[in-house]
Amino acid sequence: MITLKRVSKFYDTNTQVLRAVDFSLGKGDFFFVVGDSGAGKTTLLKLMSGEEKPSKGSVLLNGVADVSTDSRVIRSFRKRTGFVHQDFKLFLDRTVLENVSLPLYFGRAGTGIKRISLFGGSVKKVVLDAMKLVDLPEKMFNTKVGNLSGGERQRVAIARAIINRPDVLIADEPTGSLDHNHTWAIIDLFQKLNLKGMAIILATHDRDIVRKVRKPTAHLEKGVLRFDTREGACLF
Numbered sequence: 001m002i003t004l005k006r007v008s009k010f011y012d013t014n015t016q017v018l019r020a021v022d023f024s025l026g027k028g029d030f031f032f033v034v035g036d037s038g039a040g041k042t043t044l045l046k047l048m049s050g051e052e053k054p055s056k057g058s059v060l061l062n063g064v065a066d067v068s069t070d071s072r073v074i075r076s077f078r079k080r081t082g083f084v085h086q087d088f089k090l091f092l093d094r095t096v097l098e099n100v101s102l103p104l105y106f107g108r109a110g111t112g113i114k115r116i117s118l119f120g121g122s123v124k125k126v127v128l129d130a131m132k133l134v135d136l137p138e139k140m141f142n143t144k145v146g147n148l149s150g151g152e153r154q155r156v157a158i159a160r161a162i163i164n165r166p167d168v169l170i171a172d173e174p175t176g177s178l179d180h181n182h183t184w185a186i187i188d189l190f191q192k193l194n195l196k197g198m199a200i201i202l203a204t205h206d207r208d209i210v211r212k213v214r215k216p217t218a219h220l221e222k223g224v225l226r227f228d229t230r231e232g233a234c235l236f
């Protein structure tokens with residue numbers, strides 16, 4: 001579905017963040033990306049969502065459309081992928097409804113929504129469906145995100161990422177700020193979404209998660225990506 005071919009990334013001429021990375025994410029895959037802080041995990045994920053362009057090599061959608069060629073391709077990448085950012089990027093003074101529905105105004109692919117109105121029934125239904133998928137109670141619909149706990153905020157960020165029913169869910173250290181119980185609730189949620197057919201790529205530096213969940217793991221070190229497909233085996 002998303003293929004990186006010999007992808008290198010420089011932010012400036014002296015710092016090479018990724019070196020000739022080959023990686024392929026297929027339908028229904030679940031991959032961990034591990035590596036120390038600064039290893040290039042976020043950069044790799046942003047290349048997969050079209051948020052960053054490769055300096056060398058190509059990022060392909062379904063083997064053909066190259067993200068570096070034109071902006072239409074980038075838009076189609078964005079519609080096919082949901083992104084959970086490391087720092088959530090939520091609007092704390094806005095309600096759960098306002099936060100979760102935001103992508104509906106940018107890309108409506110696959111939702112069946114024809115008319116967008118914040119107070120219209122269709123948006124409400126789609127938002128409630130997404131909230132249900134991430135186990136957020138319906139009564140939080142009009143709650144301001146600033147009044148929610150860390151675990152609840154993380155669920156709001158995930159609900160927003162999946163509202164357009166993406167094929168791929170990209171999550172950047174989604175449990176970084178959560179305690180043990182919330183961490184495992186979120187990991188269970190990702191596994192549940194994966195069982196529904198969503199491909200998942202999850203960056204983490206939490207060894208415990210990688211050891212216990214037993215999924216293929218890609219390890220970034222000094223810009224080089226190595227794989228360990230023995231599920232649950234931990235290279236770091």
Ligand SMILES: Nc1ncnc2c1ncn2[C@@H]1O[C@H](COP(=O)(O)OP(=O)(O)O)[C@@H](O)[C@H]1O
Nearest residue numbers: 011012017035036037038039040041042043044
């Ligand atoms: N927009 C940017 N401009 C310049 N350098 C960046 C940018 N984003 C990341 N970097 C640098 O690239 C390296 C990898 O960063 P990042 O992909 O965020 O790693 P990780 O997510 O593994 O911590 C770091 O040295 C970081 O400082």
Ligand SMILES: [Mg+2]
Nearest residue numbers: 041042086172
């Ligand atoms: Mg990062």
